[in-house]
Amino acid sequence: MEETAAVAAAAATETGTPEKSSYRYWVRQATGEAAPPPVPRKLDPSAANGGGGNPNALGSVWNQAGTWEEKNLNSWANGRIKDLLGSLGSLDFSTGKASIDEVSKCSGDAFLVTVRNKKRVGYNYELSLRFKGEWLVKEEKKKVTGHIDIPEFSFGELDDLEAEVRFTDTLEWDDKSRICKDVKLFLSPIKEKLRTFELELKDR
Numbered sequence: 001m002e003e004t005a006a007v008a009a010a011a012a013t014e015t016g017t018p019e020k021s022s023y024r025y026w027v028r029q030a031t032g033e034a035a036p037p038p039v040p041r042k043l044d045p046s047a048a049n050g051g052g053g054n055p056n057a058l059g060s061v062w063n064q065a066g067t068w069e070e071k072n073l074n075s076w077a078n079g080r081i082k083d084l085l086g087s088l089g090s091l092d093f094s095t096g097k098a099s100i101d102e103v104s105k106c107s108g109d110a111f112l113v114t115v116r117n118k119k120r121v122g123y124n125y126e127l128s129l130r131f132k133g134e135w136l137v138k139e140e141k142k143k144v145t146g147h148i149d150i151p152e153f154s155f156g157e158l159d160d161l162e163a164e165v166r167f168t169d170t171l172e173w174d175d176k177s178r179i180c181k182d183v184k185l186f187l188s189p190i191k192e193k194l195r196t197f198e199l200e201l202k203d204r
Helices: 002-015 074-086 173-202
Strands: 069-072 090-092 096-115 118-137 140-154 164-167
Touching (some): 074 096, 090 173, 096 140, 096 173, 118 173, 140 173
Antiparallel strands (some): 069 096, 090 096, 096 118, 118 140
């Protein structure tokens, strides 16, 4: 048997036929049923820039999914509240008149929140408005100054808005009580100005 194998090996060498390897492998051959190979495709610039996202998505470009996003609106809100309340004008009373001289305090926050692609706005503020006026006190006209303090309030709470009056001048109790009632009449036009602010805030 060994002699036969040696003869076969020598014959293969003489004829130039290589000896078959015992290693087997598969070669994929394309058929009509096979999927075509992938073809490179140029990326659409609009899709790369997020143009293929939700066209109705709210919020920033990076937040096309419409998840939680909060935007600070303090700068706009502070200025707008001061502009609105600064234009209140004057009120006439039975024994005097007064006007808002300045918004001396406007402290708080306003914000826009996007949650699940829905927009929500909110705020909370404390205000103080300086007033000046002239009333009939002891049958004489007397100049009176002070502040209308409005404790902290939030979006949707204007119907419950309250005001406290502080006087700069010294007054007797009955005169102070009468003038305080007059000054609190500013609360109604203050509410109307703040309702305008809320509507503008919702449109931001």
